[in-house]
Structures are given as C-alpha cells and as structure tokens.
Amino acid sequence: MQKMLPKNVMANTLPKQPIFSFGVITDVQYADIPDGCSFLGVPRYYRHSIEVLRRAVKKWNHHGSLKFAVHFGDIVDGFCPREDSRKAVTKLVHEFEKFEGPVYHMLGNHCLYNLPRDDLISLLKIPTSHGCAHYEFSPAPEYRFVVLDAYDISAIGWPKDHPNTLKAFKILHIKNPNVDKNSPTGLAGLDRRYLKFNGAVGKAQLEWLEFVLKDATRLKQNVIICCHLPLDPGAASAEALLWNYDEVMSVIHRYNCVKVCLAGHDHKGGYCVDSHGIHHRVLEAALECPPGSDAFGHVDVYHDRLSLLGVDRMLSIDMVFDC
Numbered sequence: 001m002q003k004m005l006p007k008n009v010m011a012n013t014l015p016k017q018p019i020f021s022f023g024v025i026t027d028v029q030y031a032d033i034p035d036g037c038s039f040l041g042v043p044r045y046y047r048h049s050i051e052v053l054r055r056a057v058k059k060w061n062h063h064g065s066l067k068f069a070v071h072f073g074d075i076v077d078g079f080c081p082r083e084d085s086r087k088a089v090t091k092l093v094h095e096f097e098k099f100e101g102p103v104y105h106m107l108g109n110h111c112l113y114n115l116p117r118d119d120l121i122s123l124l125k126i127p128t129s130h131g132c133a134h135y136e137f138s139p140a141p142e143y144r145f146v147v148l149d150a151y152d153i154s155a156i157g158w159p160k161d162h163p164n165t166l167k168a169f170k171i172l173h174i175k176n177p178n179v180d181k182n183s184p185t186g187l188a189g190l191d192r193r194y195l196k197f198n199g200a201v202g203k204a205q206l207e208w209l210e211f212v213l214k215d216a217t218r219l220k221q222n223v224i225i226c227c228h229l230p231l232d233p234g235a236a237s238a239e240a241l242l243w244n245y246d247e248v249m250s251v252i253h254r255y256n257c258v259k260v261c262l263a264g265h266d267h268k269g270g271y272c273v274d275s276h277g278i279h280h281r282v283l284e285a286a287l288e289c290p291p292g293s294d295a296f297g298h299v300d301v302y303h304d305r306l307s308l309l310g311v312d313r314m315l316s317i318d319m320v321f322d323c
Contacts, residue, residue, distance in 0.1 A: 018300035020140050023060040023069030023099070024308070025296040026264030027285035028053050029077035029110055030092055032084065042267070044287050046077055050095060052286040056296035057099045059311065066298055067139050068101050072264030072283060073108025073150075073228030075124070085114035089123050106147050107133045108228040108265065109197040112157035120157075131158075134205050136212050143301060144221045144257075146212055150229040150242055154199035155181070164202065171243060172196060184239055193241040198229060200243040206251055213255040222321075223258045224306070230263040234272030235280035240265050252278070259321040260306050271317060279319035281308065289313055 030053075031046040038044060060066050076088045089111075096103045105124040107117065115123070117131055128135045133149040151157050155168040172181045175194035184192040201209070216223050230236035231245045231252075242248060252258045253276045260279045267285035274280060284295040289312070297310035305320040 018302050018307075019142060020067045021063070021065060021298055021300045022139070023056065023063075023066050023296070023298045024072070024262070024283060024314075025053065025056050025069070025286055026072035026283045027074045027108070027110075027267055027287050028071065028092060029074045029285070029287040030088060031077040031080040032088070033077075033079055033081075036079065038267070042288060043290070044077075045290060046079070046287070048289065048291045049287045050092065051291075052289050052294050052296065053092070053095050054098075055294055056286075056311075057095060059296070060298065061098075061100050063298060066099075066101060069096070069099050069103045070145075070226060070262075071096065071103060071105050072226065072262065073106045074110040074264065074285075074287075075105065075108070076110060076114055077287070078110045078113035080114055082114070086119070086123075089115060089120070093123060093125075104137070104145075104147060104226075106226065106228050107149060107151050107157070109151065109156060109199075112151060112154070116159075117151075117157045132205070134201075134208065138221070140301075141219075142221060142303060143224065144212070144216045144219075145224050145226060146209065148201055148209070148225065148227040148248070149205060150201065150227050151199035152202040152205050153243070155196050156199075167202075168199065171200070190233055190238050190241065192238040193243060193245075195239060198239075198241065198243055201248050206247065209248070210251050210254075213252070213257055216257045217255050221257060222303075223255075225252065225258055225261040227261065227263050229265050230270070230280065230282045231261050232272055232274050232278075232280040234274065235270040235282045236263070236266040240282075249274070252276075256322075260319055269315065271315075277321060279306070279321065281317065281319065284310075284314045 138144045158165040181196035229242040269284035270282040295313040297314045300307040310316045
C-alpha cells in the first residue's frame with residue numbers, strides 16, 4: 001500500500017492533467033561492499049541500492065510521460081574503495097542513462113569523498129563550468145528549476161589550498177571546536193549543522209541565485225529549488241542542514257516565485273511549510289531500503305501545486321501553493 005503524508009487538499013477536488021512530470025530519487029550511495037550502518041546505527045544496503053535505482057528507471061520509463069528525472073546527490077558511498085570510485089560512478093551513470101529522458105544530478109558529500117569536483121561534473125554531465133555545480137533549467141514556460149551547489153564552500157572536493165576549502169575550514173574552526181569536524185558533540189541546537197560533511201553556498205552563487213529569481217519573477221515563472229542539503233530545520237535534522245541555509249532562504253524569501261524546495265541528504269526524509277508558504281520536502285534515501293523495498297517516485301507539476309507520488313518508503317504528498 002502506498003504511504004501518504006497528510007495532503008493539503010482533497011485529491012478529488014484537483015484537476016487531473018499535469019503540465020509535466022518528472023522522476024525523483026536520492027542518496028543511492030552504491031558501493032560493492034557488504035551492508036553496514038550509519039553512525040546512528042541505521043542499516044545501509046550498499047549493493048541493493050543499485051536495484052532500487054534499476055526499478056526506479058524501469059517504472060519511470062513505464063510511466064511514459066516523464067519529462068526528466070532528478071537525483072539529489074550521493075550517487076556512490078564514501079566507503080566505496082577509492083580504486084573503484086570512477087568505475088562505480090560510471091556504473092551508476094550508465095543505469096541512470098537507461099531512463100528515456102535527461103537526468104539532472106547534483107553534488108553530494110559522498111560523491112566528493114570519491115572523486116574531485118571537476119571529474120564528477122564531467123561524469124555526471126552537470127551543465128555548468130569553472131568548477132561550479134549550480135545551474136538552472138526550464139522544462140516548461142511556467143516553471144524554472146534552480147539546482148544549488150551545496151558544497152560550493154566545502155572542506156571536501158576542492159584542492160586543499162583552494163580558497164573555498166580554506167573558507168570552509170575557517171567556518172568549522174569557529175563553529176565546531178571538536179577535533180573530529182564530523183562530530184556534533186557539544187554543539188547546541190542548529191549549530192549542530194557545522195559538520196565537515198555539510199557545506200555552504202558562496203557569495204557568487206547567492207548573487208547568481210538572486211539574478212535567476214529576479215528573472216523568474218519577470219517571466220512570471222514558478223521556481224523549484226533543488227539542493228542536496230536541506231534548507232529548513234522544520235524538514236530535517238540540524239545535522240543535515242546547509243551551513244548558511246538562513247542566508248539562502250533570506251534571498252529566496254525576497255521573491256514570491258519560489259514555491260517548493262526539494263532536497264536529499266537526511267535519509268529519513270521530512271516535510272514542512274515555512275513562514276512564507278514555501279514547501280520543503282526532503283526525500284527518503286534509496287540506500288536505506290532493505291532488499292525488496294524501494295524509495296523513489298515521480299512528481300506531477302500543476303500550475304498551483306506539486307504532487308509527489310512516492311513508491312514504498314518514499315511518502316506521497318500534495319504541495320499546494322498560492323499562484
């Protein structure tokens with residue numbers, strides 16, 4: 001039986017025909033290693049996750065009218081043997097390419113544990129340049145998607161002497177006194193987000209985001225934000241948040257065009273509506289699906305809502321917003 005999050009409105013009151021639809025999956029984190037657990041003891045099924053992806057692609061293709069698909073980061077796991085990293089990423093990309101449409105990827109921390117940014121941008125065919133991994137696209141005149149680079153300022157992925165690496169370690173030095181910068185021990189409340197496996201959106205990317213939102217407002221487009229790291233503490237644990245989620249949301253809240261923010265990273269998933277009426281949906285991870293179970297879905301996009309139709313462990317929801 002399909003699990004459901006509480007719906008905002010009754011489904012039988014809504015029009016049936018979407019403007020377009022797209023597939024979603026996150027945190028596949030494949031590795032050809034035995035099953036293990038997270039640092040919290042949650043089981044992880046490294047080899048089974050590729051089967052979840054294969055079933056997702058098969059179902060997306062069977063749907064027949066999905067315009068594209070989005071994977072929200074962490075294509076392979078950090079425990080993937082380094083000598084197998086490129087082979088593993090290539091293997092997963094090949095599975096995604098069996099989908100009969102474009103697939104949009106974004107960088108996650110586990111991606112960056114395995115390969116340098118430039119290599120990942122090339123392998124994942126991320127449509128950007130100059131080492132940046134943020135981009136936007138418009139699948140229909142009414143809508144624009146903005147994909148943020150959550151590891152723009154990051155202690156992983158960039159060369160050790162890169163300015164963005166140095167900025168990240170400066171932030172961690174100030175905010176996290178632990179020797180192990182992946183440990184939240186002693187950190188209180190939302191400060192628990194200042195962990196090495198998270199990151200931040202840099203100044204140039206914030207300026208780019210504002211430019212895109214201004215343009216979307218001019219064109220009267222609805223905007224969907226996609227980011228590996230969640231952008232609202234109501235939808236995710238503090239340990240999973242973007243370091244400067246508040247700065248990003250300050251930009252977003254200046255415009256009425258942003259309707260939904262979608263994310264991965266916090267494997268259990270989550271949902272909230274913020275003070276400006278923006279829906280935040282964190283998607284459940286493929287990695288934590290026991291054999292025979294799944295976590296993926298597709299989104300039907302209407303002029304006034306997004307309807308996520310999840311499979312198995314990915315919960316369904318209607319996200320209704322003001323036009």
